[in-house]
Amino acid sequence: MIRTGLKVLANTVGRSVSLIQKAEQRMREELVQSTELIPEVLRKVLVSDEIKELVKLMPKQIGDHGYDPWGYHPDTAEIGLAVLKAIYDYYFRVESYGLENIPKNGSAFVISNHSGQLPIDGTLISTALATNPHGPRAPRVMIERFFPTVPFVYTFLTQVGAIIGDPINCIKMLENGEIIIVFPEGIRGSGKPYRLRYQLQYMGTGFVRIAIQTKSPIVPVGVVGCEETIPSLGSIDPLARLLAIPYVPIAVPWPLPAKVIINFGEPIYLEGDIDDENEMIKKVDFVKEQINYLIQKGLKQRGKRFL
Amino acid sequence: MDNQKKKKVLVTGAGGALAQRVINKLKLRREYEIIGVGFKESSYFDDTIINYRIDFSKRGFEMVFREHQLDSVIHLGRILLYDDTPSRRYNVNVTGSKKIFDLSLKYGVKNIIVLSTFYVYGAHPYNPSLIDEMFPLKASNNSSHLADAVELEYLSSLYMLKYPELNTSILRPCNILGPGIQNSVSLLLNRKYVPCLLGFSPIMQFLHVDDLAEAIVLAYEKPEPGVYNVVSEDWLPYQKAIKMAGGVPVPIPPFPPSLSKQIVRRMNIKEFPDYLLNYYKYPVVLDGSLFRNTYSFKAKYSLTDIFDYYKRQKNLRIF
Numbered sequence: 001m002i003r004t005g006l007k008v009l010a011n012t013v014g015r016s017v018s019l020i021q022k023a024e025q026r027m028r029e030e031l032v033q034s035t036e037l038i039p040e041v042l043r044k045v046l047v048s049d050e051i052k053e054l055v056k057l058m059p060k061q062i063g064d065h066g067y068d069p070w071g072y073h074p075d076t077a078e079i080g081l082a083v084l085k086a087i088y089d090y091y092f093r094v095e096s097y098g099l100e101n102i103p104k105n106g107s108a109f110v111i112s113n114h115s116g117q118l119p120i121d122g123t124l125i126s127t128a129l130a131t132n133p134h135g136p137r138a139p140r141v142m143i144e145r146f147f148p149t150v151p152f153v154y155t156f157l158t159q160v161g162a163i164i165g166d167p168i169n170c171i172k173m174l175e176n177g178e179i180i181i182v183f184p185e186g187i188r189g190s191g192k193p194y195r196l197r198y199q200l201q202y203m204g205t206g207f208v209r210i211a212i213q214t215k216s217p218i219v220p221v222g223v224v225g226c227e228e229t230i231p232s233l234g235s236i237d238p239l240a241r242l243l244a245i246p247y248v249p250i251a252v253p254w255p256l257p258a259k260v261i262i263n264f265g266e267p268i269y270l271e272g273d274i275d276d277e278n279e280m281i282k283k284v285d286f287v288k289e290q291i292n293y294l295i296q297k298g299l300k301q302r303g304k305r306f307l
Numbered sequence: 308m309d310n311q312k313k314k315k316v317l318v319t320g321a322g323g324a325l326a327q328r329v330i331n332k333l334k335l336r337r338e339y340e341i342i343g344v345g346f347k348e349s350s351y352f353d354d355t356i357i358n359y360r361i362d363f364s365k366r367g368f369e370m371v372f373r374e375h376q377l378d379s380v381i382h383l384g385r386i387l388l389y390d391d392t393p394s395r396r397y398n399v400n401v402t403g404s405k406k407i408f409d410l411s412l413k414y415g416v417k418n419i420i421v422l423s424t425f426y427v428y429g430a431h432p433y434n435p436s437l438i439d440e441m442f443p444l445k446a447s448n449n450s451s452h453l454a455d456a457v458e459l460e461y462l463s464s465l466y467m468l469k470y471p472e473l474n475t476s477i478l479r480p481c482n483i484l485g486p487g488i489q490n491s492v493s494l495l496l497n498r499k500y501v502p503c504l505l506g507f508s509p510i511m512q513f514l515h516v517d518d519l520a521e522a523i524v525l526a527y528e529k530p531e532p533g534v535y536n537v538v539s540e541d542w543l544p545y546q547k548a549i550k551m552a553g554g555v556p557v558p559i560p561p562f563p564p565s566l567s568k569q570i571v572r573r574m575n576i577k578e579f580p581d582y583l584l585n586y587y588k589y590p591v592v593l594d595g596s597l598f599r600n601t602y603s604f605k606a607k608y609s610l611t612d613i614f615d616y617y618k619r620q621k622n623l624r625i626f
Contacts, residue, residue, distance in 0.1 A: 025622050028499060031555045035546075063541035065551075065610055069592050070436045071510045071544065148432035148589055151506025151561050155544070158510075168435035168442075172594070 043075065046082040054131060055081065058138040059105045061176060068176075070140070070169065071158030077138065080160035081130050088127040091257050092120075092225065095301070096128040098264035104135035107174040107216040108267065110181045111207060113200055113291055114189030116226035117249045119143075121260075125181050125221060126161070128262055140173055140180045142166075167206065174214040182207050184284075191247040194231035198224070198295050200288050205280040208287070212274050217267035220287055222294025225260030228305050261302050263294040313340040315377045316527070319407070320384030321345040321358060324487025325422075328520035329381060330356060333527075342375050344368075346384065346399070364403035372414045379418035380411055381527060387490060388426070389580050393452055400455045401462060408466045411473055418474045418530045420523055421463045425481050425512075425536070425593055427456050430585035436510070437594035440479070440534045450582035467532055474530040478523065480537040481593055484613050485516035491586075494578035496552040496617045499624075502579050502587075504567060505558035508544035509590035515539075515608035525602045538595035539606035545587055551610070553618035561588070 055078050062068045066075065088094045102108070112125060119141075126139040142165035147154045163169050173180055183189055184203035192201060211218050232249035240248045268287065272279050316333060320326045321343030333339050334356070343358040357375070361368055363384065371377075382404065386396045404421070411419055428438055429445030444460055446453040460477065467475035482492040492511075495501050514537065522537045549556045559570050568581040579587075598604055 021622075024499075028553065028555055028621075032550045032553075035550070035556065063543075065541060065543050065547070067510060067542045067544065067547075069510065069542050071542075071590070145433055151504070153506075155506065155508050163436065164433065166433065166435040168437070172435070172437045 039076065039079065042079050047078045048082065051078050051082050051085065054136045055138075058130070058136050059177070060138050070161075070163045070173070071155075072138065072140075072161050073159040076156065076159035077161060080156075081127065084123055084127040085131060088124055088131075092124060092229075092260040093257075094124055094128065094225075094260045094262060096262045096264065097301070098266075099128065099132045100134045101264045101266050102129060102132055102134065102137065102219060103179070103217060103267060104137075105177065107177050107214060108179045109174070109207060109211050109216050109218045110139070110179060110221055110264075111218050111287055111291065112181065112183055112221035112223055113198075113295060114183035114185045115192070115197065115223065116228075116255070117190055117230040117232055117247075117251060118255065119183075119190065120229055120255060121223045121226040122181055122183065124226070124260055125223065125262060128264075129179060129181075137179045140178050142170065142180065142182055167210065170210055171214060174210065174216045187246040191232075191235060191249065193234050193249075194227065197227040197231075198299065200292060200295075203284050203288060205277070205284050208270060208280050208283045209274040212270050212272055217269050218287060219267050220265035220290040220294060222263045222265070222291050222296075222298050223260065224263075224295060224298030224302055225258045225305070228258035229255040229260075231256075256306070258306055259302060259304075261298040263298050263301075265290050265294050313338060314379065315340045315342065315375050317342045317344060317371065317375070317377050317380045319344045319363060319380070319382050323383060324485070324489075325483065325516050325520060325523075326381075326383045327487075328517055329383065329523050332520055332524045340375075342371065342377070344371060344384065362399070362403070363407060364398050368406060369410055372410045372416075377411075377414060377416050379420075379527065380407060380416055381420045381523060382407055383422045383523075385422070388452065388456075388583065389491065389577050393455070397455045397458075401458045404459050405462055408462070408470075408473070412466075412470060416473065418527065419466075419476070420527050421459075421475065421477045422523070423460050423463070423477050423479045424456055425479055425591055426453055426586065427460050427479065428591050428593070429453070430509075430589040430591050432589050434589060434591060436590065436592045438536075438592065439594045440536055440597060449585050452580070452582040464534065467534075471532065474532050476526045476530060476532055477534045478526060478537050478598075479535065479593065480519050480522070481512035481514050481539070481595075483516055483519055484513050484617075485608075486616065488516050491578045491580075491583055495576075496549065496554060496614075497620060498576075499554055499621055500557045501549045501552075501554040502559055502571070502574065502576065503546055503549065503556045504561045504584070504588050507561055507588045508546040509586075509588060510542050510592055511545050511548060511590070512538045512542060512592060513548065513610060513613055514606060515613050518606040518608055521607070522598070522602070522604055525604060526598075529602065531601050533597075533601075535598035535601070536593040536595045537598050537604070538593050539608075539610075540595070540599075541610050542592065543610055548610075548614065551614040551618075553614075553621045 129139040188201040232251040235247035322345035346362040427444045
């Protein structure tokens with residue numbers, strides 16, 4: 001009698017424990033799934049089959065779980081590209097020329113003029129590369145060093161292909177066969193006032209050295225139209241210093257829908273002694289000439305600034 | 308093979324999960340006489356392995372060297388980060404290791420393998436990805452708690468350069484996971500509800516303990532003195548890893564940093580100390596190409612294999 005009672009009790013306890021265990025396991029699984037909800041909904045709503053196909057076609061070395069050492073993740077890249085494509089087509093009405101000059105695979109350095117206070121030119125060049133009908137590429141952009149401290153934003157940016165601007169990142173990416181967009185003018189270019197529009201600022205020699213070192217071609221790019229997106233009268237430097245950011249432009253608070261023309265030049269293959277400063281400066285000047293030519297070409301191609 | 312002709316190997320930290328796998332792998336080769344030394348846990352091996360429980364920062368440790376004419380030392384014994392007071396950790400990890408090097412010199416050891424860690428590079432927002440072996444070791448910037456790991460590195464490098472006859476190899480593995488591993492990441496992934504920083508999910512690398520044991524044996528059998536990163540060729544963000552291991556990420560507010568540190572201290576999770584917070588915020592991704600090319604090393608365990616183990620373990624427990 002006692003034995004049967006104990007047996008029943010043990011069975012009941014055992015069953016309840018296993019029920020609790022199963023319920024807890026189920027709850028955990030549901031919780032994990034719910035954390036994936038937002039990106040999944042975004043993908044379903046935003047990403048078209050065309051974008052999926054483009055991302056699939058991009059030659060890209062990634063690990064078994066869809067990430068590369070810099071954090072790129074195709075699923076998030078699809079969301080980013082879907083949003084950018086809409087802005088590219090309908091807001092800035094971008095026209096890209098010379099897309100056939102972009103190498104279909106292997107490393108390449110895309111060097112462009114920089115303008116417009118915000119890195120809008122970078123995102124538009126990225127979209128042009130990613131939607132190139134001659135062979136889409138997953139573009140990599142080098143971004144400011146304060147980004148890794150910004151939650152959510154940096155995680156998203158790395159997943160769509162951005163990474164902090166560091167020579168080691170740049171060299172390793174090129175060795176890995178990536179295509180990188182670089183603005184050697186940096187904030188000198190993006191932060192310049194409207195009166196200096198379409199005038200190339202000083203460019204360092206770092207990008208030329210890395211291109212020679214990694215045997216990567218340089219694709220010169222001339223962007224026309226981004227100067228008009230946020231025309232600035234100048235920078236409020238004391239406020240910029242206070243906020244610890246490079247500049248605070250006196251400008252409209254929202255990018256204007258200027259028409260953008262992007263011209264891609266023919267790839268330049270450089271060789272030379274990277275320790276010879278004068279030789280490197282000459283090569284930078286040569287690249288600048290090419291970019292300048294493409295800017296002038298774009299200015300002629302463009303009709304009215306906003307139409 | 309005759310016992311006299313067998314090479315004699317000293318493996319420190321013999322009680323640990325990694326050392327046990329290294330010992331078992333060496334035992335299967337049947338070419339070595341293995342002497343295990345552990346100072347914390349007592350370990351159980353069959354009678355083919357001589358095992359001591361001894362603190363290698365103490366004087367009595369020399370007896371092991373004197374008694375067995377050792378050919379090589381595989382130095383894996385370490386007090387883990389959160390395990391003890393910083394001063395005790397320093398004594399064992401740095402002073403103790405120096406003793407091992409000195410004794411190895413005195414008794415003519417021909418080959419030393421030192422296990423370091425990726426923590427020595429430090430987690431910093433400016434870190435590039437694919438850090439190679441020549442990158443500066445910035446862990447002390449993160450916290451003085453990590454100073455012993457960096458000093459052990461520099462000490463080993465000093466001996467490696469000054470005494471080439473010791474044939475020293477230093478291995479810096481990424482996050483080690485697997486059965487029995489008691490490091491911070493492993494214990495965190497073993498939890499059902501895992502703390503992480505809101506909006507931060509750094510890319511991480513994970514290596515199965517068995518793959519690392521294989522790497523150690525490879526480095527031991529074909530000594531090519533130098534410093535090597537040991538990693539697997541796959542990458543995963545921290546929060547994704549938590550989910551793959553069947554856990555639920557529990558976000559902690561990341562701003563201001565002092566608040567997150569306060570919260571972490573209040574949570575009082577031993578394997579999630581405030582001084583390791585940056586490693587769960589910024590990526591430290593290593594370039595393992597040097598080791599891969601030198602030793603033709605390829606990790607056998609995939610990330611799915613590794614995380615399935617943690618998932619299974621979790622589902623076995625009620626709470």
